[in-house]
Amino acid sequence: MDNSFGSADRRRILYFIIILFFAISIFQLFRMQILEQVAYKEKSTENSIKKIMLKAPRGIFFDRNFQVLVSNKPSYSFEITPANYNRQLNPLIEHVLGVDSNYISKRLSKSTAYSKYIPRLIKRNVDFPFVAWLEENSNKLPGASYVIEMQRDYSFGINGAHIFGYTREINYSQLKRQKNFYSLGDYVGIKGIEKTYENYLRGEKGYKLVIVNSSQRIIGKYENGKGDRAPVKGYDLILTLNSDAQKVAEKSFKHKTGSLVAIEPSTGEVLAFVSSPQYNLAEFASIMDESMIRKIIHDKNKPLFNRGTTSIYPPGSTIKMLAALIGLQEGLITKYSTIDCKGGLQYGNRFFKCHGAHGITNVIKAIEQSCNTYFYKLILDIGLDRWANYVKKFGFGKKTGIDLSEESKGIVPDSKYYDKVYGKGKWSRGNLISLGIGQGELSVTTVQLAQYAALLANFGKTKSPHVVKGYLTQDNQEFIPLKFKDVNIDFKRKYFDIVREGMFKVVNGKGTATGIKLKEYKIAGKTGTSQNPHGKDHALFIAFAPYDNPKIAIAVMVENAGFGSSFAAPIARDVIKAYLDSEKKINNQKLLSEWN
């Protein structure tokens, strides 16, 4: 062959290859489309293989002691495939189903944008008689079918609406963004840990291959199910909750509005979490009707609103320990330095009141009896920006990072903030004085207060609060812990000792919450009243126990209840007792089983 550049020989070879491929393709097309067309046509119109996606059951939830919190149960869901369905059947099916007329057409009109060959979910959780009726009349009801789906089972005595959250059918924009994983009709978590841990919980879809006829009716398995793949259930989550404490906490809030967060101080693990009023998860999860969802959304008590993480309010006197710690750390006060409380503080032409005249008062007594005068004076010494700086270090004014889907930052005012709100030079140190007793613009969430209580309990060391500890692997159920951020305050331990002693005396001395004193567990705490310009004040209480070796730190907020010690403190005591009792019982069982 000619070895010169681009020779005619070489061009001929390229010609030959192109023409050869062309000829082969035309021949193959002729064979497929003309000679064998009948066979292929039969395959395409009568026996088509169809891939049916199988949804994976979501992972379930256990509490810290491996007691089931939320599980799955099978339920029937009624579906309609619009391509094969006759709308004249609507009234009949609506009657048997027991729903309002127009229910079906409303459901169907919601998803007209999708292919009419994809089945639409009409109602979840239909009862067995309906399924039996569908089966019996299947030839008269083309396009109507049912599937067995796994549904959440909330029958374990804990509602936990704001912890667990719920799932909803994926919406169009989400579907578009994540089309590699989801398809029409899939459920995704949109609140609570169902949302935060969606990627852990959703599992892996499976599929089965079936042979369908021209009207998409399944006539059998393809290759006897050899190519099918079973779905893989999502990871089970191990929560940090203690079921016993959670039950008591939910019960205590039955007819109250407010929130409660209990944390294990050393780990940041949330032991109990309540936002009240709650909504009934079991009911909410099976609702398909928009109007009912709207009713819950517009309820004036706002049950969907997570009060534990999103509602913000002034922390009242519960913040006093923080000012005391700053004073000690900065050398402005000592354990022994005192002031003389004569019932308040005159500042300029305003008089800031204390409840009663406490006389000669040191820092411990000031916490024990919640003396306002002491803290008015102290915060004037600390100064606004220095104070704000430390308050932020304790986690206020920013999200704690709790693994529930929504959270507020709260407000920690500093001079920049006041300049913005009031204008430069238009505010005075008078604003600062109210901050000393936790009123005014300072706003916190219950979760922040609980984290603060944990920091006080554990001498300035905790982890960001979280409700999930880790997950179990699907194959051998091995526990894989998740990691959480450290929160550290490097104040001297002796300063913590001083304020903790004050808190101990609140409950066990001559303080403001002596009513909740327990024999078996030493509780340290602090009451607070959050001034509410819109109505009755909110009652607050933060606490930890046992005093010598804290296992639980807690913050309780009861809306419009007035003074902290009468409403919030007893709830805290009940939850503390329930938790410590429960852990004691479990430890005893463990010891016993080891001993045996």
Next chain:
Amino acid sequence: MFSKLEDKFDFSLFVPIIILTGIGLLAIYSSTYNHPTASGNFIKQVYFSFISLGAFFFFYFLPHKSLKLIAGGLYAFSILLLLAVIALGKTVYGAKSWISFGSIGFQPSEFAKVGLIFFLAYWLSYKNRNINNLKDISVALAIGMIPVALIMLEPDLGTAIVFIIITFTMIFWSGLNLFAFFVVASPVVIVFASMFGLGAIIISLGFVLLALYFFKRDIFTSLIIFVFNLASSFFFDYIIRYLKPHQQKRIESFVNPAADPLGSGYNALQAKVAIGSGGLFGKGFLHGSQTQLRFIPEQWTDFIYCVIGEEFGFWGSVITISLFFIVFLRFLNIISSVKDKFSSLVLVGILTLLFTHFSINIGMNIGITPVIGLPLPFLSYGGSSLLVNMSLIGIAMNIYKNRRLYT
């Protein structure tokens, strides 16, 4: 006047390309019709078409001299992009081959094809180059294999094959003697044969022996070449362990389609059913049951041809193939009329690129080649691919316009 325009603008190349793009749009429209997530793809592809047409004219009017000047830069830039995609690319279907600029995704390997063609053409056409000299052939192979290695890391098997074939064809075109060509190309063929098991290896090694007999070289040389080929047959087994699961499956399912009915074997089977059931005249636009029932996922990309086969039947399929045929023959005609080596090599590179994509894609649609994920030029949905292909046609027609220049 008209003949003068025809002398500058090759209508017999341009018109088939435009018709093909139009057919592609129809097929994309049909395959995404009422689709839950992809129904916007048609409009996007219409935009891509206009942008690509702009690119076509840009390259058509580009001064001819500048083509040679940008060769080195294009190549260097494509290597950088390929490195970048490995470092920070986005993973789609188990392979990293995308880079995104803001919301626009882009496949650097598409761009790198142009870089390879230009730089290899530039290097091979340099004066006093002798492709039958060991040093020159080694450098030429290296220019081709650097991007291949990077693309194998992504890993994108189909595109790597395209790069290999482009490199070999351009070297072949430069006048490499048949024996040398046999020495460099046979191991690659053996590697592919080894995917089909022991039988295929033995048969292809038999061909190697036969070829060695006809070349009549000394026994020592022949023995070395044979041993090298034998070693290549183990190469695949070694490399498959490094492939991503979805690629292993693709290869497995071509070798044995029944093994994975729902992976690529399933697609190949459904594609054949779609095309075969189209018959002589097809089921009609938007009436293909296989297409409309979405038996093949993402049909608007690699399996666009079976939409045409099903909905427009035998005549539609043949017309589509024939339009490609016209394009390829036109390329060979232009190649024979250009005077300078660089332009000739660029045209051969572009022809090889288009033909490889075309033959592998059509082949897998009608079940005569493995299912390797390569788009059908001008028809498959995808912005990067259309933009690059139209630009290449612009370059080819630029060369046609200046075919009488001798540089």
